[in-house]
Amino acid sequence: MKKVILPSIFIASSLAIYALRSHSNSNDQFALAPHQSGGAAAGRTGAPGEQNxxxxxxxxxxxxxxxxxxxxxxxxxxxxxxxxxxxxxxxxxxxxxxxxxxxxxxxxxxxxxxxxxxxxxxxxxxxxxxxxxxxxxxxxxxxxxxxxxxxxxxxxxxxxxxxxxxxxxxxxxxxxxxxxxxxxxxxxxxxxASSSSLEEINFNHKLVTSWNENLNALNVSFELNKNALVGVNVVAANGKSVYNKPAFKGNVGKNAIEIPSTGFSSGMYIVNLFIDNKPLSKKVIIP
Known part of the structure; x- marks a missing residue:
């Protein structure tokens, strides 16, 4: 009977020691992982009232x-x-x-x-x-x-x-x-950017924004003195972008864009027009 028990105790002890060593090795490997390697918790920039x-x-x-x-x-x-x-x-x-x-x-x-x-x-x-x-x-x-x-x-x-x-x-x-x-x-x-500089650019391109109640759409018109790449972005008063039109080719003369009402509610919006990456902005009120 003793010949059976002693080997069993020895095997169990060996397994326990091996498990402890394996656990210790895994902890050592974890400790070597760089701290915050995937990014820090929010509020670590040193901004007012924050830590760094x-x-x-x-x-x-x-x-x-x-x-x-x-x-x-x-x-x-x-x-x-x-x-x-x-x-x-x-x-x-x-x-x-x-x-x-x-x-x-x-x-x-x-x-x-x-x-x-x-x-x-x-x-x-x-x-x-x-x-x-x-x-x-x-x-x-x-x-x-x-x-x-x-x-x-x-x-x-x-x-x-x-x-x-x-x-x-x-x-x-x-x-x-x-x-x-x-x-x-x-x-x-x-x-x-100062409002005066934006207004001067807007005047040169005659940027006009208006809300069309009949079509329930936002109308944007502007003029170009040469062919150019044009992009449009509309932002709500809270800074959230509600519409974005990828760059397209605008032609010399008057151009018009009709933006459907999807994503809009009553309030003030800023229409940003980009002509060859040069920005223009205009306010519009949607009733």
Missing amino acids: CTACHSGTAQDGANENLFTLLDGTTPVSTYVPGQQYTVSLSMNSNPTKRGFQATALTSANAMAGTFTGQAGNTNINGTTKKYANHTSSSNTSSTPSWTWTWTAPSTGSGNVTFYVATNKTNNNGNDNGDMIYLSQHVISE
């Missing part, structure tokens, strides 16, 4: 004015002002090009409210947050093999004023822990 990446990564935040390379693009052209309701590409990179890195960014008005909306780029950036939105790196865009992060920003409605992008980047030492990393904070102010 040091909430999870030990160390002191540094001035990121020279490290965080922030560019706002209208097509491929860098800009420092925005037209309400227009879509822009935000590009962010790190000057030191660290082997392992991460970021989070948001855009706020002077009242610290979310300015416009963010749309992420698959595999490169994702968006989280509730009232305020935050752009983040992803698990596949946190190394030097990804030279920059990009996402789409739809500018807020008319009268929003200056918009500040708050950016926090993380230059990690890639040791699998949350210590020894360098956090860089920066702010980037984008001004709202």
Whole structure:
């Protein structure tokens, strides 16, 4: 009887030791996984009333004015002002090009409210947050093999004023822990285009917007002095895009577009017209 029990006890003990070692090894491997490798929790940009990446990564935040390379693009052209309701590409990179890195960014008005909306780029950036939105790196865009992060920003409605992008980047030492990393904070102010400059452009192209109650549609007309690529975007007063027409060829002379009522309700809207990527804007009231 003892000859049967002893081997059984030995086998059971061996299995228990093996299980403990396997569990320990799996924990070691998990500990080596980069902290927040797929993006941080919302509210880590260093914006007013918010924390920054040091909430999870030990160390002191540094001035990121020279490290965080922030560019706002209208097509491929860098800009420092925005037209309400227009879509822009935000590009962010790190000057030191660290082997392992991460970021989070948001855009706020002077009242610290979310300015416009963010749309992420698959595999490169994702968006989280509730009232305020935050752009983040992803698990596949946190190394030097990804030279920059990009996402789409739809500018807020008319009268929003200056918009500040708050950016926090993380230059990690890639040791699998949350210590020894360098956090860089920066702010980037984008001004709202003046109404006078927009009105001058609108006058040159005679942009007219009106609501046709009989057809239950929004009419947009404009004139071109040469053939051009034209795009149309309509934004509600809350900054939400409700209509977007991809670029099409506009002809010399008068052009007209009829936009069906789908997606519209009573209120004020901004019609944004893009002629060869140059923006025009006009308000329209839908009763």
